[in-house]
Amino acid sequence: MIVLGSSGSIGLNALRLAREHNLKVEALACKSNLKVLNSQIKEFAPKLVYIDDDSLKPLVNHKFVFSKNDGIESFLKACSDEIGSTKLINAFVGFDGLTPSVLGLKLGFDLALANKESLVVGGQFLDCAKITPIDSEHFGLKFLLKDRPKIHRLIITASGGAFYNRDIAALKDASVEDALKHPNWNMGAKITIDSATMVNKLFEVIEAFWLYGCKNIDAYIETKSLIHALIEFKDGSTTAHISKPDMRLAIAHAIGLGNQRIIENLDIQALQNITFELVDLDRYRAFSLKDELLKNPKIGAIINAANDEIVAGFLSKKVKFNSISDAIFDALDKFSSFRLDSLESVVEINKKVKDYIKIRYNT
Structure with a gap:
């Protein structure tokens, strides 16, 4: 397999599974974590390597190294020529993951997708039937859809994040450190x-x-992150996907290890106090865009760009927490009439929105 984003949490878990199950790692790519990349090269001996940071290219301990100047496209084409059709795990973070998803499918790779932005901003340009999702919720939905009746409604769950119990009025002063304290998952x-x-x-x-x-999709808050997805079928039955919160499970199925023991089964007694709550739209303002987004999925490119820029501003402590949702609504008001009918237009709006948010919010 090829792992894009090998130094992130998904990449590290994928390589952990490769180590445990003796899977061949053909190529590795990361943004800038030279120390981790060199360690992975030593252990897995990939044929090709990519590091996004051009200045670090000479320091990578490998004969065949690509970097941003060469282009991720050149790296993937070289992988196709050298390796042929294989599993491509796209765990890049952000908009930069779109091009590898589009090109990976064109080159015939078996795409295991952990990069959310590929679908959020470019779902219309991808053959989604050929994608295996790496996400606890979407893995859960895929798992539940095997040999089932027609769908009535898809349901995914949310933990509520770091501020589920915080007073809404206090969110404007929420710190970066507090926002990064997720109750259940260890993520970037x-x-x-x-x-x-x-x-x-x-x-x-x-x-x-x-x-x-399916456009009949809802989300409920389930604070323990033990029930990841549910499907209501037209016959009146409902199924649920239940497991411990561990991303190795979704990754394992994406790379063909679905019949192996990956994690321990959940003790069902842990489900005694499970509750499902509606998403509070006063607390989570951005989620009020759900129906509008399902009605017009193309605006995902605008929402993603605004969110990307304003979250970077929050993480660098230049803006308040509440500015995140403000910026998203602001960008939609400004750019909602922009035509998004090509990959070029998606790339263009990504830059326009980010530039607008950067100036307006001083990020």
Whole structure:
């Protein structure tokens, strides 16, 4: 397999499974974590390597290294020529993951997708039937859809993030440090903030639409993160996907290890106090865009760009927590009439929105 984002949490878990199950790692790519990358090269001996930071390229301990100047496209084409069709795990973070998803499918790779933005901003340009999702919620939905009746409604769950119990009035003064304290999952900074705002769940709703073609999608808060997805079928039955919160399970199925013992089964007594709550739209303002986004999925490109820029501003302590949802609504008001009918237009709006938010909010 090829792992894009090998130094992140998904990449590290994928390589952990490769180690445990003796799987061949053909190529590795990361943004800038030279120390981790060199350690992975030593252990897995990949044929090709990519590091986004051009200045670090000479320091990578490998003969065949690509960097940003070469282009991720050149790296993937070289992988295709050298390795052929294989599993491509795209665990890049952010908008930069879109191009590898589009090109990976064109090159015939078996795409295991952990990059949310690929579907949020570019679902219309991807053959979603050929994608295996790496996400506890979408893995849960895929698992439940095997040999089932027609769908009535898809349901995904949310933990509520770091501020589920905090007074809404106090959110404007929420600190970065507090926002990064996710109660159940160990994730990167960006996605942890997205969990605190429920933007992450908004993105997962539109991902589910692109993956499974259903627009009747809801989310409920389940604070223990033990029930990841439910499906209501037209015959009146409902199924649920239940497991401990461990991303190795979704990754294992994506790379063909679905019949192996990956994690321990959940003790069902842990389900005694499970509750499902409606998403409080006063607390999680951005999630109120769910129905509008499902009606017009293309605006995901605008929402993603605004969120990307304003979250970076929050993490660098330049803006307040409440500015995140403000910026998203602001960008939609400003750019909602922009036509998004090509990959080029998606790239263009990504830059326009980020530039606008950067100036307006001083990020």
